[in-house]
Amino acid sequence: MTIPADLRSRKRLATRQAISNAATRLFFVRGFEQVTVDEIAAAASVGRMTVFNHFPRKEDMFFDREEEGRELLRAALRQRDPAIAPIETLRLLAHRLVAEDSPYVSFSAAGQGFIATIEASATLKARARAIRDELAHVVAQALTDATGRDANDPLAHLAASLLLATWSTALVEAHRAFAQHGDARLAKAGFLSLVDRGHTGLDAAMAGTPYA
Incomplete structure (x- = not known):
């Protein structure tokens, strides 16, 4: 079954926002340099490559807007x-x-x-x-x-x-x-x-x- 393009887009945006939110929470608590991409992926319940698919750089998760x-x-x-x-x-x-x-x-x-x-x-x-x-x-x-x-x-x-x-x-x-x-x-x-x-x-x- 093919997923409609608009649904795929919404899901992608939701995943991106979830990654950014998880990263920001960790950065606030522990500091930017102390948080790893693997920890962000785990907190957002996604894989490491999914994180990089949405954010090429770690700092992009913080400045996501x-x-x-x-x-x-x-x-x-x-x-x-x-x-x-x-x-x-x-x-x-x-x-x-x-x-x-x-x-x-x-x-x-x-x-x-x-x-x-x-x-x-x-x-x-x-x-x-x-x-x-x-x-x-x-x-x-x-x-x-x-x-x-x-x-x-x-x-x-x-x-x-x-x-x-x-x-x-x-x-x-x-x-x-x-x-x-x-x-x-x-x-x-x-x-x-x-x-x-x-x-x-x-x-x-x-x-x-x-x-x-």
Whole structure:
């Protein structure tokens, strides 16, 4: 009996999520470097090769929403209102993510565990930096696609780098604020305040370009 493609897809996604969840739980408790792939496979009730079929690198199990985040940024610019500038579209995206309580801007005890696990691992810190650089490239490409500019436009790359620096700083400071007072509402407000302030500078830097 042939399994329908949509069912196979759902089963594959469920297996992938189960592996990621099992890995993350182990990483939180014992630290990233101390957990082996065999232990993750056992915790997820799958074989070692199944783990690698879904995640080529161990750190990919921890940062399992990376591609989803890239597509979120691409889609925001691809579907933007033509009357709203690309940079403003991304600022509004930050506000929408907070309003929707997106996991990308969730400040909680679990989020503190996520940050602490990264800080305790040189491998995860390196991957986090690489993801930030990759996201900057994605944003630059999405900006040029949205405006019809050359893909190598240095202004797009400058805008993307400034935007990622703004959002990264806002996230770090919001997590730090939550660690101090445990109030998610205040942490989100602080995140948006820094995003808005950073975008004010970004708008000034991109004045006279199709990005602002």
